[in-house]
Amino acid sequence: MQKGIRLKGGIDDKSFANRLSHEPEIVELFLTEKDMERTPLIRERIREMRRRGIKAYMHHPSKYRGAYLDILSEEPEMITFYRESTAELLRICEEEDAKCVIHAHYVGMGNAPIDRESTIALREAIASIPGYDSGLLLWEDSTEGLFCYSNPYLIDDLIVPLNLPINVDVSHAFIGFRGDNDKLCEVLERTAPYARYYHLVDSMGQRHDSLPLGAGLIDWERVKPFVEGKDFIFEINLTGDHADCTPMVESAAFYAAVR
Template sequence: MSPFYRLKTNMERSNVDNRLQYKPDIVEFYLSERDLENPLLIRERIRELKEKNIKVYLHHPPQYKGRYLDILSSDSEAKRFYMASCEILAAICEEEGTRCVVHAHYAGTESSSDVSLASIRKMRREIAAVLEFSRELFVWEDTIEGLFCHANPYLLEELIVPLELPLTVDVSHTFIGHRGNNEKLIETLGATENYARYFHLVDSKGKFHDSLPLGTGLIDWKAVKPFVEGKDYIFEIQLEGNHSDCTPMIESARFFSEI
């Protein structure tokens, strides 16, 4: 089976060109806070790839003023940026016919430490407010700890199911959240199957956020693959330097195709 090259890039021209040489069928643009200052360029990049029959996903900026975002942040300025940026990206996605990956929070933020029923219900209300911009165009990604981690026993029944929330399942994040337990990873993939719209495929040793090429970590990819086939995904491997060489993603695509 020929590999599907499904790749991640930032907005830099050299990095985009590096990915395009492999004729990918999906590309995800990992946006920064600064990128939102030029929404026209985001639109131009989307249109350029769509003209080449490449499906595009966007990724909501992870940081504001150097700090990782959290939808429950007590920093009012960061919270305003979170909501305003979601509104901008919802409009772009609606008009350009694409989707956007968004995190409710990242590791190390306020929502990483308070895993309570009251907090998950508060997060549900905040996510519902974002869904007013768009219900289907955002796909919500899990993190490795805290409220929006699949190890949180409240996440599925108190947030995902009531909101019928479209998900990005990051396989390595889920694996790390379950402390490197493949059985629990596969359980989660089964439990979220009706909500998963998109996947990030990346390997891990299961202890911390290591972002390894497929086949170099401990994830059981043979067990994972049936949940992923037929759905959209990218190979989200950590790259060195200026991220201009996506070879580890290409090698991961080849590994996955041979399973």
Template sequence: MNYMRLKGNLDQANLDNRLHYHPEILEFYLSEQDLKQPELIRERIRQLRELGIKPYLHHPPKFQGKFQDIMSSDAEARAYYRRSSELLAEICREEKAKCVVHAHYTHTESSRTVTKERTRQLREEIRQVLSYARDVFVWEDSTEGLFCYANPYLFEELIVPLELPLNVDVSHTFIGFRGDNAKLREVLEQTQAYATYYHLVDSMGLAHDSLPLGQGKIDWRMVKPLVDGKDFIFEINLGGDHTDCTPMVESARYFERLQVDSVASS
């Protein structure tokens, strides 16, 4: 195991850069424009499979320049959420891939008012998607709002009843609890039965900073034994045109070198 688990896009130069490091897992971060080329998405998945690389997709974060929200009051945006989800679920089933999906992002309607009733409403919206995507979608948390682990109703009112397959973003959870490693550990332990995938990225715990591992305040010696053995990528913010994935590679090497003793893993 070399821990080379990377993120990229569909551009061939971007892909070639990642393939140079012989990754075990590669996640394609998709845009609204990418979904207009479903055959290219399929082609990229097949390229990975031929090389023995496990493929993941990431549902487009935006529609017409605005962040997506499964409960948006904009009928056109909700229709796009449903339509894009159905398309990606079909591709994943046929090409044997999985897809990361957000119920909502920050600065959307679902990131504002957190109540038990609204959490239950979100549960029923997600239930509809699960009817065709349970085996291929994993659900990622936000830094605030209904699908944030700081929502006290999220686990018991939504995740447990749906037996929801999760992608836990370690930095999002850390930020949601304002940089509290003890709370992060609680979530990682609580979600063990549901989380099959993780985004590993460091943070100072105040904002969505997407730092390389070791440059923030997350306790990686605590995190490593709780995610090791499952699928994950290093989702580090990149500069320029995002072709050079060096910060992700350096994070993978940091994670590989990390020594975990019996105290840290207890």
């Protein structure tokens, strides 16, 4: 069986069985708003992985009632869901030996300017989340907006002051810099002390395309030294019902061959 298999999938039977069939080292469970109504199943999946020696990660739901989550949202119901779901997943992490990836936002911050003042407002919102710095919640960057590495204040005025545990999505950073490998590697170097986990995905650098490794323009020979020794998954866009993760397995083979 191929080594270095690190996958993402849902908690539904078909997806979960497919991921386990590849004997992975790590599985990240992508959760939905609906999944938060069946947390016993989430726990069951994590326990099954633990029995098999698989490290368990979760991904906080990305949407609430069809809209992408935003920690600075002015909608009280969205903020309530954000905070309550985060608290519940943190409990699962503590009790089931797992970790959870979380976004401050996904597709920007509306009309919020990309400036130091707005970045500090975002920092304060993150710091108000219980357990934000526990190391069980890992904060992921977006392709645009305040929590994107194209924001020149993100590292110095948010990540460093909070000593924030982060998940670096290599493709998101690459897209944020419109396909600049030099700037991507600068970010990987600067965030190395805070990065606990990585999403490895290729991209052409212009939009959120989530390509298999080798199908885009990311220079993986330059990226790999920053990732070595840390946890990561291959987060590749899948077709159909997302049950077949072959592009992730193929990406693992590509990555293993990178020298």
